[in-house]
Amino acid sequence: MGTFEKGILGGFSGRVGTVIGSRWRGRNVLRSLPVASNRPPTEAQLEQRLRFKTAIQFLNPIRSVVSRYFGQSQGDKSPGNLATSYYIKEVVIPDGSGGFTIDYPKVLVSKGDLQSLANPAATPAAGEQVTLTWDDNSGQGFAQATDTLLAIGCVASLNQAVIFNDGVQRDATTDTLQFPAYLAGMEVQLYATFITADEKEVATSVYLGAVTLI
Structure with missing residues (x-):
């Protein structure tokens, strides 16, 4: 991974040739294209993918709310990013049959310091x-x-x-x-x-x- 300052072309995101440009912790970074792996995913990787899928599926219908009201941005992490992280760690739980489900009482649609109901x-x-x-x-x-x-x-x-x-x-x-x-x-x-x-x-x-x- 390499970092760069804005030059003639400025910062960019997405794929250009064999590199990908993005923002990471407030800096412009260049990454090489990932190399495809033939190795099967580990159990931990599969679990994380299922957790992510379950969280995103629940969040998508309320994305307009959490992306605006789920706390304050932290660096390059938007309220939507913070919500996704919270859901994966705290809201998504095993369903007892090898999959994952949502722990509804732990769901938050907003996060802030104002007095609630x-x-x-x-x-x-x-x-x-x-x-x-x-x-x-x-x-x-x-x-x-x-x-x-x-x-x-x-x-x-x-x-x-x-x-x-x-x-x-x-x-x-x-x-x-x-x-x-x-x-x-x-x-x-x-x-x-x-x-x-x-x-x-x-x-x-x-x-x-x-x-x-x-």
Whole structure:
């Protein structure tokens, strides 16, 4: 691996001839093309690949949220990168049959220092609705009455997610989530967080449990 400063051609990413340009820890680097190996992958490599696949499959439907609200960038690691790393290490667990699954209570859709929901509850209602309630904890820490709710319902069986960001404020203490009719009878994993009015700060999300839509 070699590093280089921007010259006539400047920094670049991707393949050019027999080298690949990229950014690594804030520096431009050149790597030679990897040499194909005929050796079979080790058990550890196979496990890591399965963990990565499981994490990405769950993250893809909520990528727009975690890439924006999962903490602050650390060097060249974006919030999306940090989320992927967290999921692989903490959220993906063995399923008991040689594969991997998601530990839903450990899932985070956002990560930050803002005060989160206090005493939240989720109750299903007729017509594919879920009623969320919480206590108004405005004034605690950095919490403001104008912080807005962000809720996500993940439908693992379909590899889908429904995102609710309708401007409902912290001091409202309730919101009704309307899910699409085709999800009737399905189990939804619910998560919620708060975002400041200027969208610069976010709370660490909370898990509201699994709800079956009716």
